[in-house]
Amino acid sequence: MIRFGDEVASIARPLRDPGDLEILLDRADGAKAVLIGEATHGTHEFYEWRAALTRRLIEERGFSFVAVEGDWPDCERVNAAVRGGGPDPRDALVRYDRWPTWMWANEETVDFTRWLRGFNERRAPDDHVGFHGLDVYSLWQSMREILTWLREHDPDLAPAALDAYRCFEPYNEDPNAYGWANQFVPAACEDKVVRMLAAVKDRDFGVWQNAEVVAGAESYYRTMVRGGPDAWNIRDRHMDQTLDRLLRRYGPSARAVVWAHNTHVGDARATDQAGYGEVTLGQLARERFGAGRTLLVGFGTHHGTVVAGSEWGAPMEAMGVPGARPGSLEEVLQAAAPPEALFVFPARGPRPDLLTTELPHRAIGVVFRPERERWANYVPTILGERYDAFLWFAGTRALRPLHTLRVDSHEPETYPSGV
Structure with missing residues (x-):
């Protein structure tokens, strides 16, 4: 196996606070859409840092709305709340009742939407930043x-x-x-x-x-x-078309931040998804707006805890995430990168092997199946083609759901179901 230690150290930037995101904001300056991923649907650090990046994009770069991998009617209640026309955003989020509720009914999303409501209160109604759902399930x-x-x-x-x-x-x-x-x-x-x-x-x-x-x-x-x-x-074409309708609705200068799983945000052509005939929202965004006007940001972790269900519709649990499998991207970064790091890939010119070599890249969905961790939880990925940037967290912890959480004391594995 190729080792990437020296080049990981050369391109990794320590990630200590939101001020370290400046280089990523600079890359977003010309973007019509910034798509920010997550390697699971239940990790605190992914939600926390995605929100931190989004706050800066809204405050400092003038982005117009947030569109998430969630249902349109549920998210419209949140949209009304962040625009000041409804109850506290927490009241809107706790009403999410379709499994998996924890994806948006969690304290991390409450924190962000309360911030967004406060931000909108200082602006004219026509300049309010919205919160919308892209998904197809409702x-x-x-x-x-x-x-x-x-x-x-x-x-x-x-x-x-x-x-x-x-x-x-x-x-x-x-x-x-x-x-x-x-x-x-x-x-x-x-x-x-x-x-x-x-x-x-x-x-x-x-x-x-x-x-x-x-x-x-x-x-x-x-x-x-x-x-x-x-x-x-x-499903992904529906999300792409909804994003386009929202951008047209907000006006010719509108710009969007999208929150979804890595398997939607990343470009399918840099993974085995393309071989299966799948397209992704990230690929479609690059095709619609142009690669230079689309910023795709992936996330990853090596070990920790996560909220998931043991099967579709099962009670949500805080589960252990075991160390990543040998030979994976996560193992490489665990060995050579800072515990929390930002990678912003060069837009042109020569690239290090880490960005051009296909490596297994972990994907955890809403269903967590221990027996499938080693062979089914990884997407073969050319990192520098799948994303434009990557946020890395060696150890992570489960997010904080608004509804009752079951805690599992057993160390589980993962399965990329329901992403």
């Missing part, structure tokens, strides 16, 4: 939001939305039931959703976006049960 919640709005503001259009809603009713809000049912008959609700989307597209932006979520979710759940890359690509 089919039934988005349907209800559409019906509620139409009944109050545009009742003539309610029948088209009600027709689509009734089409989904037999599945009792179970996406798997809808997906499996449509493996054997034509997609029963697709045409009704398309008609609803056409009817509301020129109405309120929030209603339009909820209709786009319903359309994306219907396609996602119908495709998901077949396996393969199609469902993943529907």
Whole structure:
């Protein structure tokens, strides 16, 4: 195995406080979108430093909104709170009730959104910085939001939305039931959703976006049960299109900060995801805005604790993260980098081997499966092509959920599920 000790030391910058992020802010100056990742959905340091970078991007570089790997309706409650039109952001975040709740219902996100509310209070309403969801999972919640709005503001259009809603009713809000049912008959609700989307597209932006979520979710759940890359690509393309709609909504000078897992933020072409036929939000952003106007920031850790579930829908637990596997990027950095470090990759010119050699790079999802740690938790990665910068934390700890946390005393492993 190639050893990278000397070059790691030469390009790693110690990360002690937010002031050390200055070089990364300078790289973001020309960016239309800065996408900031995480190697897990349950690590305190990732949320803390992502928020620290975002605060500086908003305060010092004028970024317009934050868009996260979360559901549109839930995040719109938070958006209202950070704009001062609703309750305290914590009250909005604690209402997240779709598993995995801890992804956004946590104290780290409370701290950031309370800061954002205070920041907005000092600005004119037209200059408020928003908080929005990019994801595709909220089919039934988005349907209800559409019906509620139409009944109050545009009742003539309610029948088209009600027709689509009734089409989904037999599945009792179970996406798997809808997906499996449509493996054997034509997609029963697709045409009704398309008609609803056409009817509301020129109405309120929030209603339009909820209709786009319903359309994306219907396609996602119908495709998901077949396996393969199609469902993943529907989801990431939906996030890309939502990001583009938000940027257009905010105006020609708008700039976005995106929070999502490394497996969405990183460029698929620098991983084995491309070989599976998958695209990622980071790749699509580079294609949409240009590599020079897109900044992709990855995160990594070697060991510590994390919040996850032992299976989909299981109670969340604070679990141990074992040391990374031999030969991985994390093992290299553990041996040669400072315990907390920032890497900003050169935009052009020669690059060290660390940035051009394919290495396994850990990815922990919301499901943590011990038996799969050594063979399924790592994404083959060319670091300098997957990201533009990387934040490293040798030891990390679990974030602080707002809901009840179960603590597991056993040392677990990881599995990149639900990213």
